[in-house]
Amino acid sequence: xxxxxxxxxxxxxxxxxxxxxxxxxxxxxxxxxxxxxxxxxxxxxxxxxxxxxxxxxxxxxxxxxxxxxxxxxxxxxxxxxxxxxxxxxxxxxxxxxxxxxxxxxxxxxxxxxxxxxxxxxxxxxxxxxxxxxxxxxxxxxxxxxxxxxxxxxxxxxxxxxxxxxxxxxxxxxxxxxxxxxxxxxxxxxxxxxxxxxxxxxxxxxxxxxxxxxxxxxxxxxxxxxxxxxxxxxxxxxxxxxxxxxxxxxxxxxxxxxxxxxxxxxxxxxxxxxxxxxxxxxxxxxxxxxxxxxxxxxxxxxxxxxxxxxxxxxxxxxxxxxxxxxxxxxxxxxxxxxxxxxxxxxxxxxxxxxxxxxxxxxxxxxxxxxxxxxxxxxxxxxxxxxxxxx
Ligand code: CAA
Numbered sequence: 551x552x553x554x555x556x557x558x559x560x561x562x563x564x565x566x567x568x569x570x571x572x573x574x575x576x577x578x579x580x581x582x583x584x585x586x587x588x589x590x591x592x593x594x595x596x597x598x599x600x601x602x603x604x605x606x607x608x609x610x611x612x613x614x615x616x617x618x619x620x621x622x623x624x625x626x627x628x629x630x631x632x633x634x635x636x637x638x639x640x641x642x643x644x645x646x647x648x649x650x651x652x653x654x655x656x657x658x659x660x661x662x663x664x665x666x667x668x669x670x671x672x673x674x675x676x677x678x679x680x681x682x683x684x685x686x687x688x689x690x691x692x693x694x695x696x697x698x699x700x701x702x703x704x705x706x707x708x709x710x711x712x713x714x715x716x717x718x719x720x721x722x723x724x725x726x727x728x729x730x731x732x733x734x735x736x737x738x739x740x741x742x743x744x745x746x747x748x749x750x751x752x753x754x755x756x757x758x759x760x761x762x763x764x765x766x767x768x769x770x771x772x773x774x775x776x777x778x779x780x781x782x783x784x785x786x787x788x789x790x791x792x793x794x795x796x797x798x799x800x801x802x803x804x805x806x807x808x809x810x811x812x813x814x815x816x817x818x819x820x821x822x823x824x825x826x827x828x829x830x831x832x833x834x835x836x837x838x839x840x841x842x843x844x845x846x847x848x849x850x851x852x853x854x855x856x857x858x859x860x861x862x863x864x865x866x867x868x869x870x871x872x873x874x875x876x877x878x879x880x881x882x883x884x885x886x887x888x889x890x891x892x893x894x895x896x897x898x899x900x901x902x903x904x905x906x907x908x909x910x911x912x913x914x915x916x917x918x919x920x921x922x923x924x925x926x927x928x929x930x931x932x933x934x935x936x937x938x939x
Contacts, residue, residue, distance in 0.1 A: 553675045554716035554867055555668075556682070557617075558836055559878040561608035562706030562823055564919050565594040565889050567896040569701060575893040576696065583701045588787035588817065592824040594891055595705040597902045598915040598923045601628050601688040602638050602934060606645040606922040609686060609709035612878070617711060618647060623674050623683035624654045627663030627828040629737065629857075630689045630705075631656065632932060642686065645922055645936055660735065661783055662857025663687070664708070664828040669863075671712040672721055679714040686710070687828030691785075694743040695897055702786040704824020708832040717876035718839070718869075719851070725865035726765035728758055735858030742906070751858055752789060758862035759793040759854050766852075766864040774800045777866065778849035779812035781838055783831040783856045786824075787817035790834070793854070808844075815842035822885050831855050839869075839877055847871040904932075 569589050570580040584590055595604075605626055613621075626639040637656035648654070657663040664687030671683035688707035693699025734751035737744045759782075767774055774797070782790030794813055798806045819837035826833060831853060839845065849869045856862045891899075904911050904927055912926035915935065925933045 551676065551679060551714055552716060552720040553672050553714050554712065554721040555710050555719040555876070556713040556716040557612045557711040557876040558718065558832060559608050559612040559709050560706060560829070560833055560836060560881055561604055561920070562593045562826070563595045563599060563888070565596065565891045565895075565899070566591045566822070567594050567891055567893060572701065572893055572896075576700070586788065587701050588791065589701055589821055589824060591822040592701070593704045593706055594896045594899050595690050596899050596914070596918055597904060598913040598918040598925070599920065600632055600924050600932070601626070601630050601690070601707070602632065602641040602645070602932070603920065603922040603924050604705070604707035605638065605642045605686040605688040605709065607920050608688070608707040609642070609684060610646055610921065612709065612711065613646065617682060619649070620680070620682040620713075621648055621684050622652050622678070622681045623671060624648060624652055625657055625667035625671060625683070625685045626655075627657045627667045627685070627687045628689055629658055629660050629663070629827055631658070634739070638688070641932070641934060645934060659861050660857030660859050661785070661827040661830060662855050662861045662863065664832065665855035665863050668710065668712060668721070669725070675712055675714055683712040684709065685712060687826070687832060689827035689829065691825040691827050692743045692900070693746065695900060698748050699744065699746055702825050704826055706823055706826040706829055706833070708826070708829035708836070710832060716870060718873045719867035720870060722770070722866040724766070724770050725863050726762040726769055727861070727863045728761050728765070729861040732858070732860040734860060742903070752792070754858075754860055755785075755789060755856050756793050756796055758856055758860060759864075760796060762862045762864035763797060763852070763854065766866075772866075775802070775805055776850055777852040778808070778845070779816070779838060780809060780852045780854065781816050781831065781835050782854045784817060784820045784825070784834050785830065787821050790817060811844065812838060812842055819881065819885065836878060836881065839873060840879070840881060845869060847873065
């Protein structure tokens with residue numbers, strides 16, 4: 551039985567900052583941000599969006615009444631949690647109108663958690679093929695203003711519907727995993743921004759990729775040449791390119807050119823959003839599927855998921871005949887319609903997120919065009935609004 555990704559859809563903010571403008575404000579060479587790091591625009595998440603609203607805005611438009619009735623598992627992967635106890639998935643299930651018989655949980659292991667969610671969802675659907683599972687990776691990447699990590703911020707949510715006979719990608723049942731205690735990136739409960747050893751984290755990422763890639767090929771006896779394209783978690787798009795370059799000597803020159811050409815399509819949309827932690831690999835997958843004219847049904851794609859701390863996984867999926875039908879076809883136009891804001895406006899949004907205090911607070915939600923918005927906090931409870939309710 552085939553099980554995998556039936557539909558996938560992305561949501562982020564309606565605003566972005568241009569990386570050349572940000573580089574100038576930080577007295578950095580624009581080419582460092584656009585070429586050295588590989589980002590051209592960065593999503594500016596307003597205080598009226600958090601992981602709950604991003605997740606609901608990503609998923610709601612792609613779910614039909616039949617999907618809603620069949621979903622009995624919702625997993626939100628995130629490292630931008632809003633509560634130490636209650637799962638963000640409960641709020642998301644409520645906003646989406648999912649059944650109260652749906653199992654709803656939040657998962658955490660840095661940028662890797664959505665992949666763990668997909669693997670659990672896949673196992674669940676294999677046991678219950680008439681059911682569907684919704685997996686959402688939702689995050690806001692925050693390192694701080696004027697930090698080396700700043701040009702690798704961003705945010706958004708990727709929603710994926712996992713089902714039997716999927717329209718987009720049939721997933722392999724085998725995968726290779728590596729999990730070890732590494733202090734490359736973490737965020738203690740008292741911090742709103744990540745602590746990171748940037749260069750070390752980039753090196754660990756490559757080590758993990760090489761390890762799980764080889765392990766997968768050996769374990770499944772798959773020749774590297776069988777993989778049409780490799781898709782990466784992209785904390786910044788140059789990171790994936792560095793990892794890809796590290797395994798190019800394993801294939802012929804023709805295949806090297808093919809992999810590099812596919813990679814350029816797979817980073818197109820990530821270049822315009824920035825890091826979205828858990829959702830990043832899957833935005834890259836969507837970018838590849840939406841923009842690459844050289845893909846064919848039956849192509850086998852390799853997926854590398856990495857979460858600092860650290861956990862990595864490599865698995866594969868086979869492109870299905872009607873894969874375009876399950877894609878978020880309007881995404882390039884939505885990104886194009888976003889509003890460009892200046893660095894001062896971006897900094898105000900960055901500093902204006904709801905404070906982690908008990909006081910009542912309000913956001914400027916009226917200027918946010920999305921269906922689901924965070925209007926503030928009252929009596930220590932987050933207030934969400936569905937404009938269509
Ligand atoms: N023109 C072109 N390129 C230039 C340039 C110029 N004028 N100036 C510099 N560059 C290049 C540099 O040569 C370098 O390229 P290479 O890495 O290929 O050598 C690149 O631009 C970046 O320059 P620096 O190394 O000097 O940049 P930096 O020290 O300011 O920081 C960073 C870069 C370490 C990635 C930092 O942004 C950071 O800490 N980011 C957050 C951590 C991160 O994303 N880690 C990734 C792995 S962890 C993970 O994947 C999980 C997750 O999501 C966080």
